[in-house]
Amino acid sequence: MVLPLEHLAVLDLYLWMEQELAVSAATNVHQSTVSRQIRSALKLFALKLSRGSEHLELAGDASLLLAERFVHQQARLRGLAPLRVDATYSSGPWLLASPPEGWVLGKFDLPGMARPLALLRDRVIDAWVGSYQPDLPGPDDPEWWVLDLLREPVQLLAAPDHPLAHVRDLSQGDLEPFPSLALPPGWFPRTEAILKQQGLWSDEVRIKRYDPDRWEGRCADGVTLTYGQSLTEALQPGTVRLDWDLGLISGEAMVVRRDLLDQPAIQQLVEHLQQQAQQVAARFDDVELVI
Template identity: 30%
Template sequence: MVTEEQLAALDLTLWLGSTDRAAEADFSTQSTISRRNHKVLGRFGIELKRTKRELEVSGDLQLLDLERQVHQMARLKRRLRLRLQAPFWLQNRHGVVPPEGWTMNPQLADLSCTDPVTLLREHVLDACLATPTQIPDDRDDLFILELHNRPIDLTLLCRNNQSESDLADRFQWSLEKGNLQLKLMPFLPASCRERSQEWFEELLLINQPERHKTLALRPSRHSGQSFLMAYLTPEMRMAQPLPWQVDQNFEPYTYTEHLVVLAQHANEPAVLALLESLQQQIGQ
């Protein structure tokens, strides 16, 4: 009912969040992407809307879903222009290189995919690397492969000229006084930011009794300052610009990287090639 180019324009727009980014990924122009989007929306009688977090289509989506399935099978059989969503922190020079036939989202620090599994189920994506917070409880239709585990450490963000002892002293003072600030990296998906916020509030709550005991602490050169911290894996730390130090006094959380595809496509040669490639790159 619509051409591959037309449907790809809409799906890239939904995936990447704007017609400008879709145009860059498609080696096209923003006006071309917009024109193709309108053709698809008009053909299926649906609308493209922006919610608080993302773009989405609304209306009767049954025919659109069937059309997407046809186009997805064409991508899988041809092993051409397959779409893999990967997080920013795995796209550095030591990160993921997709096998032939697969393309990834652009490496932009301010671009994160809120709900890649839904896009997978809607046949917009062909595979995704999902965080634990993005994997739903109902997963019978999904093939989920654990690639690796990493520690999520309480990471202290600092200036270049700060010594390790000075950084530790400043953090302790800030913790006791409640002058901590949580930095939520723009490349983190919304669900990861929410989880980080929960951990941060727990940290403040646990140390609240200590703050009442230490109101009369010795004066510190750090008085009046706030301290910047984040919850990051080793790969996430490498992807952020500030110098950092891991606080060894806090037990790390565990982060698991997962590859997710639709169960019905798990044995497709293109998917098996992706699986083998990722296991070699990430699973080492």
Template identity: 45%
Template sequence: MVGLEELAMLDHVLWFRSGEAAAQRLHCAQSTVSRRNTETLRCFGLEMLRENGEWELEGDQTLLRMERRVHQMHRFLSDEPLCRLEGSPWGGPVLADPMPAGWVGGVWNHVGMERPLQLLRERVIDAWVGSYQPDMPLSDSEITVIDLCRTPVHLVANPGHPLASRQRLAQEDLDPFPSLSLPSGMFPKTEAILRSHGLWTTPARMARYKPELWEGQTADQVTLSYASCLALEVMEGLQVLPYDLGLMSGESLVVRSDLLPQPKVLALLSSLRRRVSIKAKELPEIVLPH
């Protein structure tokens, strides 16, 4: 019902959160994106509303879902790099730079899993590198979660933190200090483990990941945070503290199950596995799947 460019403009606004960012990615004027999105929404009988910093569509999306399926297949069959890859704030930059052949990258700044999974299920994006084990959903009839590696999660702090010079820590040593948290329920299993140590006490209010609102808060030299060895490649300037959280996380590639046989998905998976394997030689605590 609509052309490739028209639907790409709508999807990029949903994905990148703004017409300006969509226009920059698609190399056109913002006014062009706005005008064509108005026409596309009218064609499908939809409205676009802003909710919690994200654009959402209102109305019957049956025809849009059918159209997206066709356009997604075009991306996979095209010789151009059109397939859309999103990633966590560290999974994306660490594992998808440079961008694997045939793919284009996303914003790398979603907080939590809900929005990337929504974009994936609705075929706005084609794959997602998520970093949120043990809270990553299980594979189902619609999505497949492929583990790339597992990594311990460390308790970290600014090098000037009073605990940074200690050789051993007990839970009571942590109690006087604030520790970063996200909204309750966003990562229930991870939250429960951290709360069992008396952590996860100080909310970081951010609709999207920004360094100054997360690891930047540790610059006060009292706030505690958490990071895997891969996250520490993005969250620079943090020191691992000698305290065992008993928490394992990792990286996973998440794709729609019906796309698994696509050559570009298989090539992406091969590329990510190769990059993780190289990282594991540098960082021995990375555990590769058997």
């Protein structure tokens, strides 16, 4: 039995987006058809879907599926089906608001790095734009190729009515009485270490998908501290910068499998992202274009 191209596409889109309605919208296929095609693909590969601790997971021997994904990714790279790109909530709206032709977008809500990198590794998606410069793979990583696009300082943020909002020359002792948002341990080890040295990163937030109400929105209590930079502040206004230097530089970067680097479609995406990054850098005084 041969698996139709669109059936595996629907299964992988579902693993990526985790909502049948989102897959239906992305493929312009009715939701009942989406459900049927997912079942068909699972049956062919003798796999089952399970809800893991955070995301949908496949149960069973996926070796045949992985081999099939390689073939299907090559077909996408030849233009036989749309390529797939996702980004963080801060990168996507700025760099992929108008994606290049032939690419389908994710929802810009995958938190952390582990999930996007797993989707790239398994060839479910073809490219990802991340915002976690200190923690992204390095230039000598054998698996990943990372293209730096933008660089910007991370700011300590709080609600406008926070007790420290207009205080100058803050000390670490001023910050310590207040909770500060944190993601689960190990998600961003370098960033986590830098912030913990300053008494920050204390109030863990467990999120499966980015939700502004569960991140920036937590500052509405008037005491909780968070972090951001010019791109996130413009997307989610409502916080102010505190007079504290985190000593933390982040930025936006594209990540792809190293074995895809020379593909023409990937290079076209590179050109698009670099053009968009140039426009973004021109809008903000503290956002630097990486050449």
